[in-house]
Amino acid sequence: MQMNDYDWFDHYDAEKNGVPEITSEEIAADAVAKRVQEQLGITIKPMHSLRRRTWTRWVAGAAAAAVLVTGGTMLSTAAGIGGTEAFFRSLFSKEVPEHPEKMESLVTVPHAVIDSTNAQVQFALLGMYGDDSQALLSFSVTASGVSLADGLKIPYQLSVLDTDGTVLLEEANDGGTVAELREKNGAYYLNLSIQKSGLQGKKLELTFQNFYTDQQIQAIDAQVNQYEDSFLSDYVREVYGAAALDGLAAGELPAEFDVAAWKEYRSQNQLAQKQMEKRAQCYAASDAVLDGTWHTEMALNFVGNAPITAAFDGGSVTLQTLSANISMPREWQREESNVMFVITLKDGRKLSDVYTEDMVGQAEASDYAIRQIHAIPSCAADSLDSYIPLMSLYGTETDSQGNFSMVLCYSEPIAPQDVAEVELVRLTFQGGDAGTETFGGFAVSDETVIYSAE
Incomplete structure (x- = not known):
């Protein structure tokens, strides 16, 4: 069954819960960014990369706690109007918990520095919650001089490492995982759901790269699926004879088809790796809406009852x-x-x-x-x-x-x-x-x- 991303909290009633509503006002994004840096005591300076890209660094948790700058709109989260928890409730998804206030005590904001190759687009970690078997992370995405749009997709790769650096978990698929950019009241968010065992106390490494439209992602998926179908057809003809698929409808397989043998063949011939390479080729041939790489690392220490x-x-x-x-x-x-x-x-x-x-x-x-x-x-x-x-x-x-x-x-x-x-x-x-x-x-x-x- 396909899993849902339940995230943050579109229907939170601020007045009912004793928290003033979050307000917005039009301001100059550059001025706000400067003020944020002054409040935090940091200066964002570019660092030159051997890959001829410019990396910038953003202290995600602290910046999110001060202000959010997105497309000329500020959503304030100062303590005087509800604090960071009220701000978290400004986030939303297609599916939201029935009682969002029950999640409030589980939210943490770990220290995370986000390296970026695109100084015009910045990510900030707003918070996360989870346990040893699942995690949900929420990011804000801000832009200056370029346009963001609701529904843009961004591929990502993640790995979970033990305290000694041993890789325990990696995204176990053909590289087709994407997160969706979501807009609300001029602010943009990404919500990332991780469902794997062995998360508590580990280190997460996460990289986002390039924004694409949904149509581009669908076209890339179709090309990768076509590649897998071709791989399967070649296998069937090799094992069952050149005419094995004659007279069968698209997607049908011979009655004697051995699924276990097919799985073994896939593994021996490294189909998963070949699919990843094919997908990478498709991405390289598709012009991204926004170029850039955003990388961060953080400790996964969740709040909750002892298991x-x-x-x-x-x-x-x-x-x-x-x-x-x-x-x-x-x-x-x-x-x-x-x-x-x-x-x-x-x-x-x-x-x-x-x-x-x-x-x-x-x-x-x-x-x-x-x-x-x-x-x-x-x-x-x-x-x-x-x-x-x-x-x-x-x-x-x-x-x-x-x-x-x-x-x-x-x-x-x-x-x-x-x-x-x-x-x-x-x-x-x-x-x-x-x-x-x-x-x-x-x-x-x-x-x-x-x-x-x-």
Whole structure:
């Protein structure tokens, strides 16, 4: 399932929450920039690069706490009108938490210096929150002498390093990750969601490079997909014969196609690396709307409750403030089975990995979720009103034995000690779809509590 970026807080009611509303006024951007530097006691000076580019440095957290300069508009965040927390709530996304005030205590502003090769466009880190399994970072983007536009996309690369410099995690795809520039009231923001295990206490290295339009990104994606399709077609003809694809519709494969063998072939022939090279070629051939590279490093030290970890037969459960990580033998994820989880809180509310934020308000999706929940005997009488939707979920292999980890990311903070129990449910395909006790032909074959609070 594709994950959502839940970010910041378009519908925050400043007056209701006792914080004056943020106001804006037209001013000269250069004058504000000078004033910011004076307040912070810094001077932004260019440094010459061996690559014949000019790098500038910006102390992101401190600058964001003073003022935001964007396209001639100032959004003040001085203590007199609400402080940085009120400013954070001026950010927005397409999806926002139902109770943004619950996230307030989790926000930190780590020290981050952002190196830039384009002095006309500056990034500032506004803040972040997260835990060991997910993180959300928010940046402001300011411009002087060039134009920004809502919806521009910027590719990025990231890696997570241990304290000794060992690379623990890298963006594990073909280099196609992009962030979207979003505009509100003349100010521009980028929100970056990272969903990987092992984040807490590590170091993040992050590089953004060049802005492109959505149409340019779509064209590049299409070229990379076409390259992969061509690679697959050549493989099929090589293994199954020159006429193996004759008479098949576009995208169809021979009935005897072996997916496992194809995956092995991809790995042996380094298709992922070749896709990255192809994408780099496509970017190089496409004129960016704005050129530049912005690089920063920061410590990932998140605020939250201490995690609770408990073992069960064959696996373990780790409960954190914003996620639950459940590790189990990969054999539990059999082809004919569907593993689900239900988390019950001490106040009676529940979470299930079948009900996510992108289903909220969608009648058909909500009906799908409730039907699957009702297929579980212990949840047969539940309504969605008693469930907290997940922000997202993702799976990953966790160790050399191939144990599989499912990470459930919450849409609001939940203290680990507030969890009453975690239940594992396995639905096995029975055939057909008869009665309310099955879901799409699946019926419960195993239902067991894998964590229970003392």
